[in-house]
Amino acid sequence: MLPTLNGRIQTRVFLLAVVGSIWTLLITPVLPTGTTLAASYGATFSVLVVTLVLGVLWEFVYHGIQQFRWEKDWPTLFGLLTGIPEGLLVWFLFAGGVTWIGSLPGAAFVIHFASTWLIVWLVANGPMRVPFIHWRINGGRLI
Numbered sequence: 842m843l844p845t846l847n848g849r850i851q852t853r854v855f856l857l858a859v860v861g862s863i864w865t866l867l868i869t870p871v872l873p874t875g876t877t878l879a880a881s882y883g884a885t886f887s888v889l890v891v892t893l894v895l896g897v898l899w900e901f902v903y904h905g906i907q908q909f910r911w912e913k914d915w916p917t918l919f920g921l922l923t924g925i926p927e928g929l930l931v932w933f934l935f936a937g938g939v940t941w942i943g944s945l946p947g948a949a950f951v952i953h954f955a956s957t958w959l960i961v962w963l964v965a966n967g968p969m970r971v972p973f974i975h976w977r978i979n980g981g982r983l984i
Contacts, residue, residue, distance in 0.1 A: 868956060
């Protein structure tokens, strides 16, 4: 499968909205946030939303870079490693004092972001192919 830009964006939004939300609901109560559960949920879902919005913007950057590759696609490992620059950018926004986003302690952010990224990546490269049979044929598009 060669995912199209539209397909990558749709897949990212779907996986972060569904799988990321479910994982965030499950992991937030055990994160070392040091605040109330409501504040923790607010912060972790803020991380998820910011990751989703910035991720859609990153897809345009990745698409431009991929045009220089022969296959016009990333190796699977690159998809996992792209979490590093994206995580750093999201952390910069949270630690950099963008007050409307909220705050999350460093350890809680790393645990939440890294585990969410890994689970979303695993679902995209495994179980996602079972219920969405035509997803692969349609370049990653869900709609």
